[in-house]
Amino acid sequence: MKKTYIALVFLLFSVSICMGEPAESVEMICNRDYTPALFNAISGAKDSIHIIMYSGGYYPDHPEGINRRVYRALVAAKDRGVDIKVILDASDWNPNNTGKNEKLEGYLEANGIKVWWDPPDITSHCKFIVVDVHTVIVGSTNWTYYALVHNNEANVLIKSKPLAVEFESYFRDVLGVSTDKLDIEYKE
Numbered sequence: 001m002k003k004t005y006i007a008l009v010f011l012l013f014s015v016s017i018c019m020g021e022p023a024e025s026v027e028m029i030c031n032r033d034y035t036p037a038l039f040n041a042i043s044g045a046k047d048s049i050h051i052i053m054y055s056g057g058y059y060p061d062h063p064e065g066i067n068r069r070v071y072r073a074l075v076a077a078k079d080r081g082v083d084i085k086v087i088l089d090a091s092d093w094n095p096n097n098t099g100k101n102e103k104l105e106g107y108l109e110a111n112g113i114k115v116w117w118d119p120p121d122i123t124s125h126c127k128f129i130v131v132d133v134h135t136v137i138v139g140s141t142n143w144t145y146y147a148l149v150h151n152n153e154a155n156v157l158i159k160s161k162p163l164a165v166e167f168e169s170y171f172r173d174v175l176g177v178s179t180d181k182l183d184i185e186y187k188e
Helices: 002-018 031-044 066-079 095-110 145-149 161-176
Strands: 025-030 048-053 083-088 114-117 127-131 135-139 154-159
Touching: 025 031, 031 066, 031 127, 031 135, 031 145, 031 154, 048 161, 066 083, 066 095, 066 145, 083 095, 083 161, 095 114, 127 161, 135 161
Parallel strands: 048 083, 083 114
Antiparallel strands: 025 154, 048 127, 127 135, 135 154
16 A cells, blocks of 8 residues: 555656656645645635545535535635635436535535536546645545545645646636536436
């Protein structure tokens, strides 16, 4: 497992070097280190937070849960004037995941955060956040209870304007084919 984490960090660092994208810093954030790093990035945002998330858990029966604290941090950033855009996966083959994301959409939009849906026939398995087109957190962590509290997860926090610009471009490409209304027919 440790070899996997090291390989992930090395791969991302190597890709950054090969692409000529210098990084101010690269930090591995695994397991329970993810959420504090996420909170720091969100609370420090000044201009924008753009997110693609495969699976976001929203649990109405647990208002003090870790997920709700993440979402409240996003709402607080929005209230500070930060532009927040979220793309969630809408899988035509996975009604359970789409249902979880639909609950999250309801909460975010009720709190003034706009959500888009990727095309149902394409799985957006990404889990990344771009803050102020400068900081990127990318890795395996979904925003579900188990991912944030129990699972072994591997992520990297990268401070690099050039790399963040590339992630932002990718975000905009996905946003360009996404819709603001969930319209899905599930495969049988």
